[in-house]
Structures are given as structure tokens and as C-alpha cells.
Amino acid sequence: MSSSYVMRPARLDDFDSLMTLAEESGPGFTSLPVHEGIIRERLEKSEKAFSGKLDQPQYGKYLMMMIDHETGEVGGCSAVKAGVGIEQPFFNYRVITLAQASQAADRRFDMDALVLTNEFVGYTEVGTLFLRQSHRGGGAGRLAAQSRYLLMACEPERFGDMVLAELRGVVDAKGQTPFWDAIGRHFFGMEFAEADILSAVSDNQFILDLMPKYPIYVDLLPPEAREVIGRCHADGVGALKLLEWEGFRFERTVDIFDGGPLVAAPRGLIRTIRESRLVKLVEGEARGRTGIASNDNFEDIRISLLEGELRGDSEFVTSQAVLDRLKLRSGSVARLWLRS
Template identity: 80%
Template sequence: MSSSYVMRPSRLDDFEVLMQLAEESGPGFTSLPVHERIIRERLEKSVKSFAGALPEPQYGKYLMMLEDAETGEIGGCSAVKAGVGIDQPFFNYRVITLAQASQAADRRFDMDALVLTNEFVGYTEVGTLFLRQTHRGSGAGRLLAQSRYLLMASDPERFGDMVLAELRGVVDSEGKTPFWDAMGQHFFRMEFTEADILSAITDNQFILDLMPKYPIYVDLLPPEAREVIGRCHSDGVGAMKLLEWEGFRFERTVDIFDGGPLVAAPRNMIRTIRESREVTVKVGEASGAAGIMSNDRFGEFRVSMAEGALESDDLFVTSQATLDRLHLKEGDRARIWLRS
């Protein structure tokens, strides 16, 4: 992985490149829609969130950009939403199992059903993780993902005790998804892409108005819809593996539009947070330890790869270039996660 990558808070002048990322992300990437007003609003809210200018911090949304510090090129983005289900409902389907039995008919079997829920109120959400094709395979995806957890560690009071991630479900290049075609299409009478945009620009009242209020038996859905329930998009397989490595688990909750999986974990049990430590940084030539380091300053947060050595439990020796990327100087405090 290029050691010159750095994660930094998004700025208003990231608008053009963020629109490019939205185009490249493809259909079904709900958190990064190709919609100018939404993108501008998200940049503005992120800037206010990092600046501490929101009257209610639980509504904070923190968008970060992956930048090559040497070239200025943007390679991707990721984000943290401080709380979901607070200012508007966060609807999902929970897959429940119903036991069916009849002594008279001598039958006993289980059937799955989908139940509309709004059970993640107050959870922090990690998402919007997108890495450009030309930067894949370099390890940059891990930096995109782990930087979100170091952000939480820098100021835990801003975030919920539980953290969730919603992965894009099976959607083709034309924006078609078997789950939507078998389910949502019948209740919303609109295309998947239209519902996707509505969920991003409204308070989601339309979901409460139009979604079925009763359980949907999975066996009544066509096979192509049943088989994608809880499956993530092919582009999200790597992200799913990273989430599982961090300690996130799938507990049979899926997106109401594309059937993609939701995973969750206690914030304090997330691996990057749990294994990170605060250190004082020192400039010098050292090796033997590698990982990611943040400046641990919430308002001007920055994260980068770091190599060096632990001189003691509280002192990390690394290069001047690493400190420069993080806007640190020798003797400053930082937070580091080291590969074991």
C-alpha cells in the first residue's frame, strides 16, 4: 500500500470529485447517490459536524476522503453517521422463523418471514465506503475502513454504544435487483432507483405509508428473490470480510429495498478500537511495527499508514514524513493500531 495515503475530513471543494465517486460507485449505492443537491448537503453537514457546529451532535455525519498526500488525488471515501433512526425512521426487514405444526396433518416444519422493523434507533452507522478501481488491491480499503473506528475512538461520547453497517445487496449494472422486483415494486409502484433517491432526500414517511404492515412469507417469493436475501453485492464482499474481522455479525436483518445484509457490533468490542492505544510520537529511524496512526484530534482528524517501532508502551518512533501527513510534531500524542 502507498504510504502517502491519508484520510482527512471532506471539504466543500470536494464536491466535483465526490460526484465522480458517486458515478463510479454504480446503482444501489444508497449512501452515495448521483444527486447534486444531496452531495452538497452531505458535504456541508460533514463540515459542520467536524467543526462541532451542529446543535445536536447525535445527528452528526462525518465524511472522510482518501487522498494521496503526494499527488493530491482522491482515491475513495468512507463515513460515519453518529446516530440512525433519531431524526427519521431507519426501516429494515428482520427475518424471523415461524414454527408450523399440526398433529392432525402429521406435519412439523419452519417457515421464514420478513417483518418490518425500526429497531436500530441510536446506533452509529459506518458506511459510504468506496474505493476507486485504480486504487484497489493496494490495501487502501483497510485504511478507508479502519479510519472510521479511530475517529470514534478519538471522541467516543459523540457515538452510540452499538455500531452497524448496511451493505449493498444484489443489484445489477442497470439498477435491477431481484428482491425489489419481487417485493418493493408491488407496494411502491416505482423503480428501485426512484425509491433509492426518495429514501435519501425525504424523511422516509413514504416507506411507512406504502410498505406492508404484516409479515411476508419468504416461501411466497420467487427463487431469485429468496436466494439474495442477506447477500451483499459482489463489490462489497471485501468490505464484508473486513467488518467480520472487526467483530461485526449478521443477525438476520436486511435492507428493505435490495435485501442486503446489516451487521452490528458493540462499539467497544470493535477490533481496531479495542486494540488501538495512545502514544507519544518521536522522530527516528525504526522498524518492526506497522499499522495505522491517527492524530487523535477530532476536529482536524487525519489517519495514515505508519511504520516504526514501540520504544516503550507509550512511545512510538516513526518517520518525519508520517508526522507531516498527520500534521503532528515530535512529542505530540497520537493513536495507533499495530498489526499483530
């Protein structure tokens, strides 16, 4: 692969670039709100987490930027949150099936209902995956996605045994979503965008205060709301396929605002983590195998696409350009994932 992209930890001076990504991500992308205070706080927390200055690693929030190594331009980002539901509740709707029967009426029905839950306490969350339109293709999306797992493989003790991902639900360009219109609007008395921002800047107590405490029968919702339960935004279809390829599964849990799907997997069974290994990277002319490699240095991690040749079980020959992107010398140890 000839891509010159590299993933690295976000820095405070990425503020303008991250704001641009937030503006381009569009409505409903909760983890990248167009809000200067939130964006600045995310960068500060990520820098502190990568530097190892956290007393409690489970609170770590790691944001990585995708950089074109040749031009220095920021093309996208992705992130890992070490633990959710610890500092504040992590609410979702679980879709349950209720069996109802009457011998007298000779009738039996299975009906789906939405139940408010906070059941993912301590799970690690992968998310905030967004690429600018001009930087999509050529393996960039895969790099941004798989980098999160190579980060976890570097120091697994920082992360939970289970990993989840939330995908943006069906939201149009104007920020309208049929799921919110059918449920949330009636209980919150505000627009979807306002609730979305409030969930990002508050401790989510307002959700506990205002959300219905009883099951909501799906059959009582308008057809347009029923149809989007568990469906992701058109821009997230590729991300969902990558998650499923990694081993994530949808288990009937959805976002309380837009109805988007939540998927989960045991950390140890995630494909990129399971198939990665430590090897020596050696400079040389070689082609044939493609994959992704990291310098396996958590505090200053660098992750890049690469091409080369595997020699034996512990040596991979690749270009000097790859070593430069990873900030490594020939013969250094790196973590490698190869395409089958």
C-alpha cells in the first residue's frame, strides 16, 4: 500500500482540525459536537490519558488523529473510551420480546418493547470514527478503525474485557430523526440537536429524570419510527461492516435518541487484536503482503498501513517510509496485523 496516512495521539494544537471534522460530521454525530468547549475538553482529556497522568485508567479517553505524513493534513480521527457508565450513566434501550397469550380468547402474540437500561458499566467503547470526504478510500477507513484495537493490544490492562460501539442512527441533513420524533420529543420537550448536545455536556441526570420508566411497546410507534430501530446512518454502513468483520454483534440494544444500533464483542476475540503479533520491522525492498503496524509505544503510538514481506515468523521487510511514519529504526519491534 502506498498510503502515507499515520494515526497518532491527538494534541491540543489539533483543535482547529478537530473542529473542522466536527462541522463536517453532520447532525447526530454525538461524539463530535460542534461545540468549542467540548472539543477542547476532549483534547485535554486525551492528552492527559496518553501521558499516563490518570490515577484511574478506567477513565481514560484516547483520541487519535489520522495525518497525511507527507502533507501534515488531518484527514480523520477515531477514539477509544476505556470505560463507560463509570463517571455517569450510559443509557440505552434494550429491545425485549413479551409473549402474551389468552386461552379464553384463543390468541397469542409476541410483542417487542423498549426498556431503558444502564447495563454496560465498565465496557470499553470504540467510536468517533470519522474521515473527511476527500480522505476516504485506499484503506484509510480501515486504518482509522483498526488502530483502536492495536492501541488496546499495546496495553490491554488499561481497557475492559468487553468492548462496545454505538453507531449513529437514521438522522437527516437537517438533524431530524423519526425515532426521536416518536419518543424523545414527547418526554424531553426539546429538539433532537438540543438533547444531543445536553447529553455531551451534562452528567446525563436529565435522561434519568425525564425518560419513561416503563416499557414502550414498539407496535404503538409510527411505522417510520419502527423501521429505523437498530438501523445505522447511511454514512455508518461501512463502519458497521468493519465492526461485524472484527467480531462485534448486534444484541438488540439501541441508542435512546436516534435508535441507532449498539454492537459488542469480548476484547480478546476482536480479530485485529487476536491476529496481531510482535515482529521486527526491517528496511528493504519487498512487496506482497499488506497490513497495519504500530510502534507499540502507547504514550507516543504511531500506526500506519504497510506493505512488504514476512520472513520467518518474526521479521517483516518493509520500506523506510513506513519506518519513518512509525518513528522506528530498522530492526525495531512493532505490532503487526496482516491481511489473510
